[in-house]
Amino acid sequence: MLFRRFEALIDPFKPAPDVAPPRTLLRFYWHFIRQIWPVFLALMVVGLGAALIEVALFSYLGRIVDLAQDGDGATFFREHAGELAWMGCVALLLRPLVFGLHDLLVHQSIAPNLTNLVRWQNHRYVLRQSLSFFHNDFAGRIANRVMMTAPSLRESAVQVLDALWHVLIYAASAIWLFAAADVRLTLPLLVWICAYVALLCHFVPRVKQRSLDASGARSKVMGRMVDGYTNIATLKLFAHTRDEEDYARGAMAELLERVRAITRTISAMDMSITALNGVLITATCALALWLWSIGEISVGSIALATALVIRINGLAEWIMWVVNGIFDNIGTVQDGMQSIVQPRLGMDRPDAQPLSVEHGEVRFEQLHFHYGKGSGVIENLELAVAAGERIGLVGPSGAGKSTLVNLLLRLHDPEAGRILVDGQDIAGVTQESLRAQIGTVTQDTSLLHRSIRENLLYGKPDASEEELWQAARQARADQFIPDLVDSEGRRGMDAYVGDRGVKLSGGQRQRIAIARVLLKNAPILILDEATAALDSEVEAAIQDALEPLMQGKTVIAIAHRLSTIARMDRLVVLDQGHIVETGSHAELLARSGLYARLWQKQTGGFVGV
Known part of the structure; x- marks a missing residue:
């Protein structure tokens, strides 16, 4: 029940105006995030609370050390029961509650629903693109971009939110806690922050550009592979398997070089930040020990400073990987935008009737x-x-x-x-x-990879079973439909026809297409080489079947x-x-x-x- 409540916070099929998504990156992100802004605002508040609790625990560590050093073991718990109880409440109750709420918002509300929302709205927009749009690109690349843009947008948006709060809260809190103990303790941290930001400014733009290049190369690989799979019959008939391997290998080699460029940059950044973190830990611990030796800070302050810089060391490496992930995902989003935000050609007028x-x-x-x-x-x-x-x-x-x-x-x-x-x-x-x-039958008949029934229902979605078989009989498709069996054991009208109808012969595909138009029963009929794939006997039979269909209709027929x-x-x-x-x-x-x-x-x- 709890999971379902959080899953229902976002409508994954939320309707949106049928307009092109924004062409700039930030506006593209905001186009989708603003549709779920209450959930993102809640995530920001919960993230702030989670970061503050984490810092508070380190403060408690230093406080416990000081209390233990200065107190009497026999009366320790009696004297500090209230303070210790509060610390335990934060660790045992408040922290699990806040982090659990964070996980529910991310994993139940945002992860599945925002991903689906972005995919759904982008798919709806791309599906209404002009025919030339699909003719000018790989179908596999377009589908890959629509599919991969959604999780990349969601993941990078959540990562930016989490990383932002952790950086701000940890940096500000550490400086405040160090200054409270002794302002000189802040010096190594301040120097480290400046050097850390400089390293990010140097490496991040390079990671961003190389991630974009890699995403484009990845889409090319997907497009070439799907193109080969889709045209597998042509590939085998012309004995070009080795050429097809080389064609895909060229794209994969390009992707490999792009990925290697990213990993080189990441490795250089990782080694630089690791060395910088070592300087921070050594300098902070040495300075804390020196200040304690001259009586300026307590042992608890040493514990606090040491624990916090070690935590900051881990956080810095985590942020480095998060930044890499963010820009890798941003590269994928930018690559996806190349297909998704294209303006449509041949759009309906605003006042179209x-x-x-x-x-x-x-x-x-x-x-x-x-x-x-x-x-x-x-x-x-x-x-x-x-x-x-x-x-x-x-x-x-x-x-x-x-x-x-x-x-x-x-x-x-x-x-x-x-x-x-x-x-x-x-x-x-x-x-x-x-x-x-307008009812249309073309020479290059392409069926959907669905059942015979679903393909026929494209002509008339509410057709009865009797109407389906009537159209099949008129198109002479009833001669083979009952004998169809697919790989899953589905038979007859329920049998799947394969990608583009490849499990059927050319003549069978054409007869299904003609039956579909018979069901549509439109007042204008276009026959573009409608019987070209049929043998003479079947063609003559279907020509006779088309005669009553054409009665009273406007017919435009093409035939060589x-x-x-x-x-x-x-x-x-x-x-x-x-x-x-x-x-x-x-x-x-x-x-x-x-x-x-x-x-x-x-x-x-x-x-x-």
Whole structure:
């Protein structure tokens, strides 16, 4: 019950505004810490109490020595019972209570919950990044940065808080206690503090930079390894295992050099501080003994000074490792920020409204898109697709067919012109509402590494079991689903399909994807080489199954195999981003233009025109 109370102090899935995290380091930290500031404030108060109690115990040690030296053993406990009882209360009750509260705040409240909070909010932000964001980086590196930034941020924030209080309280208390005994006792400590700060100022920036370099190299290793694992079939088919080993080894060698640079710096700092601590202990003890020898301080003061400088020696080494840990974690956070704080492209407008589709008319008006190259791909394209019309996009590779449907899906935004759906400019509607009205089947079908059922439910999350099987039957997927068994013994609809669906054949993956779109039943349908992975017999069967699905819907189909779209209401021929021909299959053949030449090549000249 006690643990649960502290675990409930922070909501690990706390909602936050869907905005980019700050780009500067301190503001990035504060962006998350301010969401749990009451718990961090409590930790600061408890940390202050813990540090004061630790110093008080050393003060008690000196006091006990003085009382024992000056008192009578027979009456010692009777004369000092109250003071001794208070010391025992602090050691036996107050200290365990304060340190226990500190542990509960750190381990029950902050450690799991803040870590999850940072991961959750960063994942939500990154998940809504543009397609180009993910195309420009390793998926493994992005995931590693999101995962590792959270514990590093939490750990460094807590370490800074703990180290700050210990340094301030121990330094101030030691100076005060030494001065109370004899002001000259403070001299070695003051000199040591100045030298210690100078050493930290020399080494810490170097540790920080080298930690950042190492974190970047670590992310590169993760990215290259995951890239190899994800494309393991390609690696084996092309017999490039040794090349892949060298590719990963290069990144690992770079990481090794970065880590060695850190360890060299840490070792140099450790040896310097150890030597400095030896000077502090020797000088303080020698000075205390000399002052006692001339009658200036008591034996208890010697005990206090000796115990406290030994404790400060241990604390100094602890702080050194904490500082290393802090900047190692800060380096990881800075590396993670390179992916996390990137601004999103193609964002919804602040006043974006949900798309309302009653008919499904699509219009492309004076459309220009060049992938930032200045020219090419799509040039001043005008195209109107009537509600319920089925058109096929035809043309050589690179003509702009897939780019056109990607613009309709707002995977990219046009550089000029606009796209209208039922008269609504899609630039002014929310992307989720737009894509909810469009069903898409692509050539490169990628399934989630989940069960068949979960993949199908992406099309309609509330679909019944009967609806799932109905869609599977329409897509001819019911022929293989009952026979599926995964490595965990799950069968049929519950069987997992592997990473990107690798446990299924290309045709099976495509049929699952088609069943998913059948369930979605959107008013606009995009088929981008939807049957390219199927053999001719299955393709013909699915083409028949798609016929009732396409009834009453606006359909835009792309296929290099022209026979698969010859039955469309209208064919639009693209070449170098321009519409060069439009008409039915028969009309285009009669014109003997680009479409006719493409048809002639595919049929080998044996099919008459």
